[in-house]
Amino acid sequence: MNKRDVYLEDKPLQQALEEYLAHLAGVGGLDPGENEIIPVEEAAGRVTAVPVFARSSSPHYHASAMDGVAVCALDTFGASEATPKLLTMDENAVIVDTGDPIPPGCDAVIMIEDVHFIDEKTFEITSGAVPWQHMREIGEDVVATEMIVPANHRLRSFDLGGILAGGVTEIAVHPKPKVGLMPTGTELVQPGAELKPGDIIEYNTRVLGAMVAEWGGSPQRLEITADNYDALKERLQKAVEECDIVLINAGSSAGREDFTAQLIADLGRVLTHGVAIKPGKPVVLGEIQNKPVVGVPGYPVSAVLAADLFVKPVVYAKLGAVPPQREKSEAIVSRKIVSPMGTEEFIRVKLGKVGEKIVCTPISRGAGVIMSMVRADGMLRVSGLSEGYKAGQAVQVELMRPLEEVNETTVIIGSHDIALDVLANHLRKRFPSATLSSAHVGSLGGLNALKRGEAHCAGTHLLDEETGDYNVSYINRFLAGQSVVLVNLVHREQGLIVAPGNPHQIRGVDDLAAKRLNYVNRQRGAGTRILFDYKLKQNGIAPDVIQGYEREEYTHMAVAAAVASGSADAGMGIRAAALALELDFVPVVEERYDLCILGEYFNTPYIQRLLEVMAEPQFQQDVFSLGGYDLRDCGKIMYESRS
Numbered sequence: 001m002n003k004r005d006v007y008l009e010d011k012p013l014q015q016a017l018e019e020y021l022a023h024l025a026g027v028g029g030l031d032p033g034e035n036e037i038i039p040v041e042e043a044a045g046r047v048t049a050v051p052v053f054a055r056s057s058s059p060h061y062h063a064s065a066m067d068g069v070a071v072c073a074l075d076t077f078g079a080s081e082a083t084p085k086l087l088t089m090d091e092n093a094v095i096v097d098t099g100d101p102i103p104p105g106c107d108a109v110i111m112i113e114d115v116h117f118i119d120e121k122t123f124e125i126t127s128g129a130v131p132w133q134h135m136r137e138i139g140e141d142v143v144a145t146e147m148i149v150p151a152n153h154r155l156r157s158f159d160l161g162g163i164l165a166g167g168v169t170e171i172a173v174h175p176k177p178k179v180g181l182m183p184t185g186t187e188l189v190q191p192g193a194e195l196k197p198g199d200i201i202e203y204n205t206r207v208l209g210a211m212v213a214e215w216g217g218s219p220q221r222l223e224i225t226a227d228n229y230d231a232l233k234e235r236l237q238k239a240v241e242e243c244d245i246v247l248i249n250a251g252s253s254a255g256r257e258d259f260t261a262q263l264i265a266d267l268g269r270v271l272t273h274g275v276a277i278k279p280g281k282p283v284v285l286g287e288i289q290n291k292p293v294v295g296v297p298g299y300p301v302s303a304v305l306a307a308d309l310f311v312k313p314v315v316y317a318k319l320g321a322v323p324p325q326r327e328k329s330e331a332i333v334s335r336k337i338v339s340p341m342g343t344e345e346f347i348r349v350k351l352g353k354v355g356e357k358i359v360c361t362p363i364s365r366g367a368g369v370i371m372s373m374v375r376a377d378g379m380l381r382v383s384g385l386s387e388g389y390k391a392g393q394a395v396q397v398e399l400m401r402p403l404e405e406v407n408e409t410t411v412i413i414g415s416h417d418i419a420l421d422v423l424a425n426h427l428r429k430r431f432p433s434a435t436l437s438s439a440h441v442g443s444l445g446g447l448n449a450l451k452r453g454e455a456h457c458a459g460t461h462l463l464d465e466e467t468g469d470y471n472v473s474y475i476n477r478f479l480a481g482q483s484v485v486l487v488n489l490v491h492r493e494q495g496l497i498v499a500p501g502n503p504h505q506i507r508g509v510d511d512l513a514a515k516r517l518n519y520v521n522r523q524r525g526a527g528t529r530i531l532f533d534y535k536l537k538q539n540g541i542a543p544d545v546i547q548g549y550e551r552e553e554y555t556h557m558a559v560a561a562a563v564a565s566g567s568a569d570a571g572m573g574i575r576a577a578a579l580a581l582e583l584d585f586v587p588v589v590e591e592r593y594d595l596c597i598l599g600e601y602f603n604t605p606y607i608q609r610l611l612e613v614m615a616e617p618q619f620q621q622d623v624f625s626l627g628g629y630d631l632r633d634c635g636k637i638m639y640e641s642r643s
């Protein structure tokens with residue numbers, strides 16, 4: 001049998017979902033299952049299977065609502081400042097505290113503050129009591145037999161109070177759908193294992209498990225199964241028997257060992273294999289023994305999206321509900337986004353409020369980049385009917401963080417430095433509501449982002465070859481006429497990041513050419529790239545003599561990672577990046593790394609908070625101990641220009 005299915009469908013998302021839910025509903029695959037009876041105190045987050053009716057009223061007796069004296073209102077009529085009335089304890093008044101039963105014969109409470117004792121037994125009042133004043137009547141809160149919550153209601157903390165107040169101690173809830181999570185792949189190893197080349201840490205089922213729990217299901221993580229058809233079939237069969245829903249992770253596409261669709265077809269039925277979404281395209285929507293079985297693609301972002309789009313509605317449906325919509329916000333696209341027609345694309349974006357508008361900047365679109373989810377503030381959907389967006393276009397973004405957090409975010413776009421991570425961390429510690437969001441597009445990219453009004457500030461280290469000074473001439477050129485303040489963050493060592501022990505005995509840039517070594521470069525517009533070009537020129541070396549000059553990475557850490565992996569012999573970067581990956585470092589220059597701040601934001605909390613943190617000795621110490629940093633000018637204004 002040819003188990004390799006290379007013909008994936010391209011079904012539109014909405015159609016795939018509707019067809020799937022309709023099919024499942026038809027075969028009973030969305031039925032909730034037998035009710036579970038549980039104590040009310042354990043019921044938060046659970047979903048009621050039947051309405052809950054009050055057994056008793058609350059209060060179930062007339063109760064005093066205040067500390068004071070219970071009286072018969074008739075006895076108090078006519079009391080005023082001019083004609084106070086005297087009442088006698090135990091004859092026509094009884095002392096009560098809040099919550100006490102009202103004694104027979106009484107129908108009102110006078111607050112203790114309004115009572116003037118003449119002696120132990122007698123007191124005076126200067127205004128009459130209205131019948132039922134300061135009393136809580138029987139059933140003021142809950143009336144016996146009334147419905148407290150309907151069926152299919154997800155119980156919140158205070159709902160438990162209402163139910164218990166109504167005299168109910170146990171309730172019937174829908175069982176949590178048991179979702180079997182089946183990781184497959186010979187290459188998978190458990191988190192924490194010693195890693196060999198080719199090993200992949202199995203984390204998808206952990207992520208999926210946390211998602212299932214959030215939706216109200218009960219995740220059941222299964223053992224890793226190798227890519228062996230018979231073993232997979234046996235495991236899947238067992239999982240279907242034991243669970244209400246089964247997710248098979250990976251093996252969904254067209255690889256030689258991608259068996260998921262075939263397995264589901266073999267044991268049940270595949271309704272859809274391939275949906276016009278990106279990431280997540282090879283998702284398999286199927287059913288075995290009337291139970292939903294979904295083949296979730298292996299790439300982590302694809303897995304999260306496929307589960308969110310197709311499994312969440314199934315779990316919710318089994319609990320008698322539809323998933324809540326994510327909150328949305330309007331945002332302005334910072335740069336052109338191109339997306340293929342015919343595919344609904346899900347683009348992870350960073351958000352920040354710069355001036356009056358929320359700016360939306362796309363981050364990595366790779367389906368294998370889980371960090372794109374970690375870093376995302378929102379998700380931008382590009383419909384299959386659209387080719388994307390122009391820079392400056394207004395879009396609706398689904399929020400992955402509360403809008404208040406987005407509004408409190410300082411947006412820094414430009415060159416990357418590890419000190420920014422330390423700054424972000426200290427900022428959050430000192431100001432819990434504040435966030436520093438940094439996007440790494442190189443120094444020139446940062447200045448351009450400032451010009452377009454997409455950031456509050458930019459990290460920049462641009463060497464002026466003529467003057468040997470940093471940043472100022474570039475600011476005057478790229479931000480002419482704009483008011484900016486240039487504040488130093490660090491001086492740092494730039495040099496060549498090389499393998500441990502410096503096996504090629506590299507002493508400087510000239511050795512790269514002389515020894516024909518493999519170099520890894522930074523992208524055009526990066527300050528480090530400009531520095532490298534300057535050093536080549538100084539040494540009279542043409543760029544095309546450098547092997548790997550065209551290979552571009554976007555951050556110091558990515559350059560260090562290329563050297564660590566052995567795919568490059570050297571790359572220019574900061575010492576801290578070399579130290580972080582236990583590599584060696586050949587110093588070339590000390591350079592200045594500044595924050596270029598738009599004048600209009602200088603006196604706002606976005607910037608003042610950063611400056612406060614930069615002045616902290618602990619922040620400076622933490623940056624210093626990364627190695628290769630000098631903080632002698634940290635926080636100092638290096639230059640100011642006015643519009």
Ligand SMILES: Nc1nc2c(c(=O)[nH]1)N[C@H]1C(S)=C(S)[C@@H](COP(=O)(O)OP(=O)(O)OC[C@H]3O[C@@H](n4cnc5c(N)ncnc54)[C@H](O)[C@@H]3O)O[C@H]1N2
Nearest residue numbers: 183201202203204250251252253254258281297298299302
């Ligand atoms: N010729 C084609 N190749 C691929 C296609 C295609 O249409 N034609 N689709 C691509 C797309 S899109 C996706 S998405 C992936 C889906 O891959 P599979 O579901 O078959 O998964 P694997 O190939 O087994 O694994 C992919 C990748 O996922 C990571 N992975 C897998 N399991 C886990 C886990 N439990 N925890 C963490 N990470 C996991 C791992 O990095 C694998 O390398 O196929 C493309 N190929």
Ligand code: MOO
Nearest residue numbers: 279280281302367
């Ligand atoms: O569907 Mo795949 O998830 O685009 O990478």
